[in-house]
Amino acid sequence: MKKLSECAAGDRVQVVRLDGEGVFKRRLLEMGFVSGTGVEIIKYAPLKDPVELIVGQSRISLRVDEACGVIVRDVELSVEEQ
Amino acid sequence: MEHGNNETGTASADGFARKIIRVALAGNPNSGKTSLFNCLTGASQKVGNWSGVTVDIVEGSLRSGSCQLLITDLPGTYSLSTCSADEQVARQFITEKNPDVVVNVIDATNLERHLYLTVQLLELGIRPVLALNMWDEVMQKGISIDCKRLSELLGLPVVKTNSRSNLGMKDLTDAIIEHASRKETSHLFSVNYPQELESVIKSLAQMISQANPDVKNARYDAVQLFESDKEVARKINEAPQGREIIEQCGKYIAEIEKKLGDTPESFIVEARYGYISGISRETVNLTKVDRVQVSDKIDTVLTHRFWAYPVFIVFMWLLFQATFKLGEIPMGWIGILFGWLGDVASSHLPESVFRDLLVDGIIAGVGGVIVFLPNILILFLGISIMEDTGYMARAAFIMDKMMHRIGLHGKSFIPMLMGLGCSVPAIMAARTLESPKDRIKTILLTPLVSCSARLPVFVLFAGALFPKHAGNVVFLFQVLFGFGAFILMGLLFKHTFFKKTDDYPFVMELPPYRLPTLRSILIHMWHKTEHYLKKMGGVVLVFSVVLWWAGAYPNNPEIDKKYEDKIAAAEADMSIDSTTKVSVVAVLQKEYQAEKMSQTYIGRVGKFLEPLVTPFGTDWRGAVSLVTGFVAKEVVVSSMGVLYAVGEGEAENSDGLRDVIRSNFTPLSGFAFMLFVLLYTPCVVALITAVRELGNWKWSVFSVCYQLCLAWTAATVVYQIGRIFIR
Numbered sequence: 001m002k003k004l005s006e007c008a009a010g011d012r013v014q015v016v017r018l019d020g021e022g023v024f025k026r027r028l029l030e031m032g033f034v035s036g037t038g039v040e041i042i043k044y045a046p047l048k049d050p051v052e053l054i055v056g057q058s059r060i061s062l063r064v065d066e067a068c069g070v071i072v073r074d075v076e077l078s079v080e081e082q
Numbered sequence: 083m084e085h086g087n088n089e090t091g092t093a094s095a096d097g098f099a100r101k102i103i104r105v106a107l108a109g110n111p112n113s114g115k116t117s118l119f120n121c122l123t124g125a126s127q128k129v130g131n132w133s134g135v136t137v138d139i140v141e142g143s144l145r146s147g148s149c150q151l152l153i154t155d156l157p158g159t160y161s162l163s164t165c166s167a168d169e170q171v172a173r174q175f176i177t178e179k180n181p182d183v184v185v186n187v188i189d190a191t192n193l194e195r196h197l198y199l200t201v202q203l204l205e206l207g208i209r210p211v212l213a214l215n216m217w218d219e220v221m222q223k224g225i226s227i228d229c230k231r232l233s234e235l236l237g238l239p240v241v242k243t244n245s246r247s248n249l250g251m252k253d254l255t256d257a258i259i260e261h262a263s264r265k266e267t268s269h270l271f272s273v274n275y276p277q278e279l280e281s282v283i284k285s286l287a288q289m290i291s292q293a294n295p296d297v298k299n300a301r302y303d304a305v306q307l308f309e310s311d312k313e314v315a316r317k318i319n320e321a322p323q324g325r326e327i328i329e330q331c332g333k334y335i336a337e338i339e340k341k342l343g344d345t346p347e348s349f350i351v352e353a354r355y356g357y358i359s360g361i362s363r364e365t366v367n368l369t370k371v372d373r374v375q376v377s378d379k380i381d382t383v384l385t386h387r388f389w390a391y392p393v394f395i396v397f398m399w400l401l402f403q404a405t406f407k408l409g410e411i412p413m414g415w416i417g418i419l420f421g422w423l424g425d426v427a428s429s430h431l432p433e434s435v436f437r438d439l440l441v442d443g444i445i446a447g448v449g450g451v452i453v454f455l456p457n458i459l460i461l462f463l464g465i466s467i468m469e470d471t472g473y474m475a476r477a478a479f480i481m482d483k484m485m486h487r488i489g490l491h492g493k494s495f496i497p498m499l500m501g502l503g504c505s506v507p508a509i510m511a512a513r514t515l516e517s518p519k520d521r522i523k524t525i526l527l528t529p530l531v532s533c534s535a536r537l538p539v540f541v542l543f544a545g546a547l548f549p550k551h552a553g554n555v556v557f558l559f560q561v562l563f564g565f566g567a568f569i570l571m572g573l574l575f576k577h578t579f580f581k582k583t584d585d586y587p588f589v590m591e592l593p594p595y596r597l598p599t600l601r602s603i604l605i606h607m608w609h610k611t612e613h614y615l616k617k618m619g620g621v622v623l624v625f626s627v628v629l630w631w632a633g634a635y636p637n638n639p640e641i642d643k644k645y646e647d648k649i650a651a652a653e654a655d656m657s658i659d660s661t662t663k664v665s666v667v668a669v670l671q672k673e674y675q676a677e678k679m680s681q682t683y684i685g686r687v688g689k690f691l692e693p694l695v696t697p698f699g700t701d702w703r704g705a706v707s708l709v710t711g712f713v714a715k716e717v718v719v720s721s722m723g724v725l726y727a728v729g730e731g732e733a734e735n736s737d738g739l740r741d742v743i744r745s746n747f748t749p750l751s752g753f754a755f756m757l758f759v760l761l762y763t764p765c766v767v768a769l770i771t772a773v774r775e776l777g778n779w780k781w782s783v784f785s786v787c788y789q790l791c792l793a794w795t796a797a798t799v800v801y802q803i804g805r806i807f808i809r
Binding site: 017018021023024025027028029030031034035037043046047048050056057058059060061062063066 | 193388391480484587
């Protein structure tokens with residue numbers, strides 16, 4: 001398990017849970033960051049922040065310090081686990 | 083906005099009785115909801131407003147057979163969980179105004195995320211008509227959606243639409259009319275939550291309905307409480323036994339968190355998505371999936387590590403030039419038109435107070451409002467194009483890091499940049515920001531960027547007091563100090579008033595690039611302009627008339643008489659030759675103007691304020707000029723021309739005025755004066771625009787006060803410290 005902000009462009013991961021609370025958590029949940037959802041890291045902005053992602057079918061961007069609150073795991077790992 | 087009761091009524095505008103159906107369009111941002119709305123209602127739209135918040139609700143109507151559809155376009159929202167003003171408005175509209183039919187507009191290429199709102203609507207007891215929009219992209223991407231099955235599973239009418247090609251508009255209207263005539267089944271929809279959660283939801287729902295048997299949907303309220311919904315919590319709290327229910331809910335939340343390792347809201351949202359993915363599995367089939375889309379190709383340049391910025395700068399340069407340089411042309415026409423109107427009125431009306439009011443107050447005031455229209459139209463044309471194509475989101479994406487340093491959002495860049503031209507359209511451009519906090523911060527900071535009307539003041543002072551470095555000094559004030567103040571105050575706000583971190587996360591959608599339709603861009607542009615005219619126009623006009631009145635009154639016949647006599651005496655004086663006579667009369671004329679101005683209400687206010695301006699080395703004449711600067715910053719120069727020109731001979735041309743400035747200001751006091759001009763409220767139109775756009779009187783008062791305080795403090799500190807070094 002790692003933070004979404006630690007992933008590199010091109011990684012494919014899966015959401016495990018969200019750290020954080022209030023509006024932040026609420027909004028991310030609603031945008032589809034629920035446990036088990038696949039996330040693909042497309043690219044970081046030219047100044048390394050924010051980061052562009054595909055969550056489910058939506059393409060969104062998230063600030064790096066916010067991506068810290070998203071705990072993910074590699075997809076391959078989850079397949080092995082199953 | 084008020085349509086009276088929720089009964090369906092009849093309209094008979096053209097003599098035919100029609101059944102009125104009230105329709106609300108709900109959907110995510112970027113679902114194409116607004117363009118669908120434009121397709122349905124055409125030009126029959128008007129921008130409404132919702133109880134003071136800066137959320138626009140647009141209404142339009144459509145006739146179909148014997149029915150009249152009154153359609154309301156709700157703000158685009160991802161959910162109905164009242165975190166933002168938009169969501170609150172959308173939910174309140176649906177629950178309190180009880181529209182006959184809710185149409186849920188869905189981007190069919192991203193079905194799952196968009197169905198989230200649908201599930202929330204269903205839980206709320208609303209049975210919407212689903213409009214699967216962007217059907218052309220569904221076909222292109224090779225996605226197949228079984229609409230019949232989707233309709234069966236959800237028990238809702240489903241219509242394929244495409245607002246770009248008008249596809250499905252007739253089907254949608256028919257579905258709306260049919261849905262409206264159908265008697266609602268009182269079936270309550272609910273998602274199945276994990277068992278542990280289910281049992282506590284049931285027990286809380288029971289508590290709620292026992293405490294208040296009138297509650298229609300106790301289960302919904304219970305779920306909302308578990309999701310920490312503030313609106314529902316407030317409502318429950320006011321009802322009998324509210325405190326106990328909320329307390330019990332808190333205990334349950336802690337219990338669940340202990341047992342399942344996460345808050346109930348996570349499981350609730352997860353369960354909704356689980357339900358949706360079940361539906362999606364049965365109805366959606368991705369036959370061929372194009373990984374590399376056109377959007378990605380465009381993004382390889384537009385958000386490229388290196389190329390992103392040059393391209394962005396070019397776009398911004400174009401936007402700026404178009405708004406202000408191209409805008410100058412129609413602005414000139416407007417100036418000529420209103421000048422001509424004023425001349426016509428003056429020449430056809432007898433000299434009277436009414437004529438002065440009409441010409442100098444009303445015509446000039448209306449002209450002062452209209453003159454900004456070209457700027458606003460062009461700027462919003464540009465912004466609409468940027469938003470509708472999807473570039474706005476990319477611009478925010480590449481600029482966010484920099485803007486976030488000073489506590490702003492990537493999108494705040496556009497208002498900041500436009501501030502260089504004129505604060506009025508710049509403040510309006512802050513509407514593109516979704517979070518109210520970002521919007522407030524941007525509106526507060528934008529006027530600090532030096533607008534072009536401040537340039538004449540800087541040019542005059544720099545030319546007079548720093549002739550060798552005039553260009554550099556002007557650049558210093560116009561560009562460096564303006565942005566410097568923007569950044570410094572941004573940092574200050576970030577660490578003081580906006581310190582709390584319950585901020586919106588920067589979850590910004592990057593929609594695929596789309597070719598916008600001309601129609602939707604034009605409608606979008608018109609709405610903003612209409613908004614400006616309606617909201618600002620009246621107030622600006624009133625203020626212009628008041629300022630004109632304060633600058634022209636009270637009339638003092640004694641002064642008029644005194645100077646008339648003096649001038650007559652000079653003209654009759656035989657001891658001086660005719661050339662000297664002309665200059666003596668000119669001097670007297672100027673003295674007359676200056677004394678007249680100092681006698682007016684504005685003059686008196688200026689004189690009264692003299693103790694406030696002495697700390698930064700200016701006298702009452704400077705104070706009066708600064709007060710007149712509220713009309714527009716360039717007026718400061720003309721007021722100074724009148725006030726300081728006394729007895730100085732030829733001062734009409736700028737050389738003369740420069741000499742006058744030189745003899746009345748030291749470089750230091752001039753510098754402090756320029757600093758004050760840079761930082762205080764740009765003008766009355768900008769002030770009113772900011773007040774209206776902030777939509778909250780506390781922030782409005784703050785925005786006025788802080789700018790004056792900042793200007794005064796900066797000017798005084800510079801002057802007083804400077805005096806220690808420069809003797």
